[in-house]
Amino acid sequence: MAELTYGKAIGRAIAEEMRRDPDVFVMGENVGTTGNIFKVLEGLLAEFGEERVRDTPLAEEIIINAAVGSAMAGLRPVAEIMYVDFTTFGLDALLNQASKSWFNSAGRVNCPMVLRCPQGAGPGRGSHHTNSLEAWFAHVPGLKVVLPATPADAKGLMVSAIRDDNPVVFLEHKQLYFTKGEVPDGEYSIPLGKADVKRAGKDLTIVCYSITVHTALKAAELLRKEGIEAEVLDLRCLMPLDREAVLASVAKTRRAMVLYEAPVHYGAGGEIVTLIQQELFRDLRAPVRRIGGLHTHIAYAPNLCAAAVPTVEQVAAAARDLVGYKRKA
Amino acid sequence: MEDAKLLRQYEVMLRERYFVLEQCTQNAKGKIHGYLHCYTGEEAIAAGICADLTPKDTVFSTHRAEGHLVSMGARFDRMMAESFGRVDGYGKGLGGVMHMSVPEIGLVHSNGVVGGGIGLAVGAALAHRYRKDGRVAVAFFGDGASSHGVLYEGMNLASVWKLPVIFVLENNGFAISSPASKMISVADVARRADGFSLPGITVDGNDLVAVYEAASAAIRRARTGEGPTFLECKTYRTRGHNEGDPQWYYRTREEVKDWEQNRDPVKRCKALLISKGLLTEEKDKAMIDAIKKELAEAVAFADASLYPGEEYLEKYVWKEQ
Ligand SMILES: Cc1ncc(C[n+]2csc(CCOP(=O)(O)OP(=O)(O)O)c2C)c(N)n1
Numbered sequence: 001m002a003e004l005t006y007g008k009a010i011g012r013a014i015a016e017e018m019r020r021d022p023d024v025f026v027m028g029e030n031v032g033t034t035g036n037i038f039k040v041l042e043g044l045l046a047e048f049g050e051e052r053v054r055d056t057p058l059a060e061e062i063i064i065n066a067a068v069g070s071a072m073a074g075l076r077p078v079a080e081i082m083y084v085d086f087t088t089f090g091l092d093a094l095l096n097q098a099s100k101s102w103f104n105s106a107g108r109v110n111c112p113m114v115l116r117c118p119q120g121a122g123p124g125r126g127s128h129h130t131n132s133l134e135a136w137f138a139h140v141p142g143l144k145v146v147l148p149a150t151p152a153d154a155k156g157l158m159v160s161a162i163r164d165d166n167p168v169v170f171l172e173h174k175q176l177y178f179t180k181g182e183v184p185d186g187e188y189s190i191p192l193g194k195a196d197v198k199r200a201g202k203d204l205t206i207v208c209y210s211i212t213v214h215t216a217l218k219a220a221e222l223l224r225k226e227g228i229e230a231e232v233l234d235l236r237c238l239m240p241l242d243r244e245a246v247l248a249s250v251a252k253t254r255r256a257m258v259l260y261e262a263p264v265h266y267g268a269g270g271e272i273v274t275l276i277q278q279e280l281f282r283d284l285r286a287p288v289r290r291i292g293g294l295h296t297h298i299a300y301a302p303n304l305c306a307a308a309v310p311t312v313e314q315v316a317a318a319a320r321d322l323v324g325y326k327r328k329a
Numbered sequence: 330m331e332d333a334k335l336l337r338q339y340e341v342m343l344r345e346r347y348f349v350l351e352q353c354t355q356n357a358k359g360k361i362h363g364y365l366h367c368y369t370g371e372e373a374i375a376a377g378i379c380a381d382l383t384p385k386d387t388v389f390s391t392h393r394a395e396g397h398l399v400s401m402g403a404r405f406d407r408m409m410a411e412s413f414g415r416v417d418g419y420g421k422g423l424g425g426v427m428h429m430s431v432p433e434i435g436l437v438h439s440n441g442v443v444g445g446g447i448g449l450a451v452g453a454a455l456a457h458r459y460r461k462d463g464r465v466a467v468a469f470f471g472d473g474a475s476s477h478g479v480l481y482e483g484m485n486l487a488s489v490w491k492l493p494v495i496f497v498l499e500n501n502g503f504a505i506s507s508p509a510s511k512m513i514s515v516a517d518v519a520r521r522a523d524g525f526s527l528p529g530i531t532v533d534g535n536d537l538v539a540v541y542e543a544a545s546a547a548i549r550r551a552r553t554g555e556g557p558t559f560l561e562c563k564t565y566r567t568r569g570h571n572e573g574d575p576q577w578y579y580r581t582r583e584e585v586k587d588w589e590q591n592r593d594p595v596k597r598c599k600a601l602l603i604s605k606g607l608l609t610e611e612k613d614k615a616m617i618d619a620i621k622k623e624l625a626e627a628v629a630f631a632d633a634s635l636y637p638g639e640e641y642l643e644k645y646v647w648k649e650q
Binding site for chain 1: 361362363364411414415420422423424425426427428440441442443444445473474476477478504505506507511512513578579636637639641642643646
């Protein structure tokens with residue numbers, strides 16, 4: 001075991017895969033000389049050289065298109081868009097090309113690429129650097145969507161993402177880059193589509209992913225002192241979605257909330273709430289709750305940035321509501 | 330360039346320079362939480378381009394916006410308040426340091442998305458042509474942004490529709506750490522305008538008079554219905570990409586010093602004014618002192634302003650009908 005930051009764990013996974021497979025390469029803005037602006041890829045240029053660690057011009061449309069095209073031609077690009085906000089320039093390549101190549105060719109041309117981007121709220125960044133777009137990507141058939149919460153998960157999931165034969169959108173939360181955690185030594189991977197119980201509990205399930213896993217864990221600590229045991233289920237991937245894990249946990253606790261930072265409406269919550277109520281309606285002791293960001297943009301002012309996304313206190317309050325809910329006799 | 334205008338735009342350059350340096354001071358104190366991209370070293374471009382623009386024209390700025398804002402006449406106090414994220418700022422603390430919009434002075438929009446303003450300026454130019462209002466749209470963007478496809482789609486559309494837009498490339502040689510020489514396939518990006526049948530002009534962006542003369546001709550062309558111009562201004566940013574940029578892994582201190590000492594646009598303009606007998610050291614000092622006083626008041630204004638209250642969280646998602 002080694003203690004690594006979330007960012008460095010991702011960089012290490014990519015470096016290990018590059019050593020193992022000569023078809024894996026990296027490209028994006030300021031990924032080589034700078035080692036990415038969050039230092040995720042530091043050291044890669046020195047080890048692998050400019051052919052495999054490519055600083056691109058500032059042009060997201062061609063970065064994504066070139067990643068898709070090189071993957072269709074057999075390479076395994078790990079492309080970076082500096083912030084998820086700027087994937088918009090290359091959405092045709094992702095949505096119409098990458099996601100559909102296997103389908104349109106009836107199983108002849110696949111697209112084994114990874115698109116890495118930081119996303120999520122943060123004070124002082126303003127609305128052009130704080131979008132959370134996971135639900136957009138998860139809505140597109142053919143794209144896999146990964147959102148790790150811890151360094152160990154980030155590393156293991158990145159290895160699987162690179163080895164996956166489909167296009168994978170790998171969304172890193174920018175507030176997590178410098179958080180630390182134990183990461184197993186040596187080669188290991190975590191399969192895409194396997195959720196993880198980050199904390200076991202019997203009274204309710206908090207279904208979450210990315211940064212909200214940490215919000216949920218903190219809320220669970222508060223609740224423990226009040227005698228409420230929350231189970232924290234980290235989805236880790238929105239697509240594929242680990243339906244079995246969600247249902248197993250909620251079948252046990254019989255109360256659930258879905259927690260995410262993106263605007264709550266039309267987000268991942270609707271999908272998961274539907275799954276739970278469809279399969280477990282008779283078991284539920286309370287309606288399933290959805291806690292997410294407000295339906296607004298992330299402001300520059302730090303107080304409004306904090307107020308736009310779910311807080312520990314808000315999660316704890318929702319948990320108390322769930323536990324105290326009385327059904328009609 | 331007439332003497333009076335030269336002197337006036339020199340003062341604009343001083344205002345740009347000292348406003349940004351004051352932001353740096355405030356940033357070092359922790360009062361600006363955002364990315365602060367300094368315009369230092371590039372002031373002649375905004376001062377030259379904006380000299381003949383009016384508040385009815387439509388300027389689209391970048392993440393490095395303060396020079397453009399100051400040159401169009403934005404107030405120090407409201408800009409400083411916005412940089413602090415306060416409710417008396419131009420964007421009430423919602424937009425922040427990268428997103429100041431001051432439409433009443435002609436600065437429609439500044440942008441966190443690199444290249445994000447280019448196509449919008451083409452659209453604004455379409456509105457001007459449509460209404461035949463004689464106004465001009467201006468897109469500022471960097472060498473990094475010049476690799477974006479929308480610039481080429483925009484040049485083509487502006488050319489075939491004869492739109493009154495000026496594409497102003499501020500070529501400061503870097504996109505964060507990436508040197509333009511390794512990212513761009515031509516030495517002068519303005520040559521690419523040839524392919525779209527619009528005039529492509531390259532000027533020394535640290536020479537106020539050169540920028541002004543080129544801009545003034547482009548603005549005249551646009552106002553009289555002759556269509557777009559591409560104007561490349563070669564310059565150099567003498568501070569890091571943003572404050573806190575550990576820049577010495579991609580360029581040397583000597584290179585920066587050379588630009589500061591030998592090619593600084595403010596110093597060059599001052600020398601020109603003195604040689605023409607239009608400025609003295611005393612007059613220069615008096616101008617700078619007045620600017621510093623205004624800046625101290627701006628900081629006090631920003632300090633006294635509050636963060637926006639929670640009633641602003643969702644207030645401006647939609648315009649009420
Ligand atoms: C579309 C987009 N891609 C990437 C970024 C991140 N970024 C901010 S500034 C910058 C470099 C911009 O270079 P250039 O256009 O030359 O302008 P300069 O900063 O040199 O003024 C980058 C990559 C962004 N804000 N928007």
